[in-house]
Amino acid sequence: MSKYSLEVVVDGFHYLEGPRWHKGALWFVDFYTQGVYRVNDEGVAEKKVHIEQQPSGLGWLPDGRMLIVSMKDRKVMRLEDNGELVVHADIWQHCAGHANDMVVAPNGDAYVGNFGFDLMGGADYKSAGLVLIKPDGSSQLVAEGLAFANGMVISADQKTLIVNELFGNKISQFAINEDGTLGDKRDFASFGELGDEPNLGVRIGNAKILPDGLALDAEGAVWIADTLNQRAVRIAEGGEILETIDTAPEGVFAVALGGAEGNTLFMCAAPDWDEAARKAETKGRMLAVSVEVGHAGTP
Structure with missing residues (x-):
């Protein structure tokens, strides 16, 4: 029997992604309601932003304004203090598929991955790159050859970017240069x-x-959403599997560490990631479990 006791935070959604713990609250997106949600003090998920072209990764600039990946039109949107939603960066030229997950560094630099090919349309696999978006909205390609860059985190010292390669059977990392560009990829x-x-x-x-979402803890290990095996997995640098949390028969597709003490692992669960099936049903939900080692880094 597992030592972990899973709790349901919210349910009745289509397909949840991008969980973030920010200023004492859990945030996430639902692909197919096109919504960005915040869980209030009563445990109710309130829709805060509508992203017509499908939201994904979330992050915040140093001044508190929120950034949201708009997947299908390959943009990053910015929510202004007055509630206006504007384009922060158009990264179409850098993406060969839907824009995907994102991490925003404490200095406002944002790193965004993309599919690299038409996943839902059944196209052949192709590798993709990572885009750096500066706080002024300018963008450039800073890495190539990733097997579907997905969840990303930045180390506590802000010197390393760790990124899942969903279809690469690996988790990779890059040194972050002073100007925000990246060094060579390494395992x-x-x-x-x-x-x-x-x-x-x-x-x-x-x-x-099949590493989807990603969270970093204070011992330098990462939690991944292992979509292939219906579990969340804690992995040390080098590849040792330290812990697993079984979510079968559901898959888990994104994770985040948060909560008041930083040791709540939030998990976005659903039966699968088939677009047609998830649009047709509301079986997506957010699970949570307490773990021993708390959060580190960004997000």
Whole structure:
């Protein structure tokens, strides 16, 4: 029997992503209601922002304004203090597929991944890059050759970016340069190279992990949403699996560490990530469990 006791935070959604603990509250997005939500003190999820082209990663600038990835039109939106929603950056030229997850550094630099190919349309796999967006909205490509960059975190000393490669069977990391650009990619944890295999089904069949969301803890380990195996997994640098939390029969697709003490692991759960099925049902929910080691880094 698992030592973990799962609790339901909110349910009745389609497909949750982008969980963030910010200023004492849990935030997340629901792809198919096009909503950004905040859980209030009564435990009710309130829709705060509508993103017509599907929201994904969330973050905040140093002055408190929120950034939101708008997936299908490959933009990052900014919520102004007066409630106006404006374009912070248009990154279409840097993306070969939907814009995806994002992490915003304490200095306002934002790193955004993208699919790299038409995942939901059944296209062959292709690698993709990472985009750096400066606080003034200017953008540039700062890394290439990632196997579907997904969840990202920045270390507590702000010197390292850690990023999941969803279809790469690995978690990678980069040194962050003074200007926000990235050094060479290196492994944080690799479970075997998958090469340039274009067939996504073959890639998934050869993978041991499918790392989606990502959270960093105070011991330097990461929690991932292992979508392949219906679990959350805590992994040390180098690849040792330290802990697992089984969520079967549901999959878990994003994670975040937060809560009052920083040791609540939030998990976005759903039956699968099939777009048509998730749009048709409201089986997405947020789970939570207490873990021993608390949050570190950003987000």
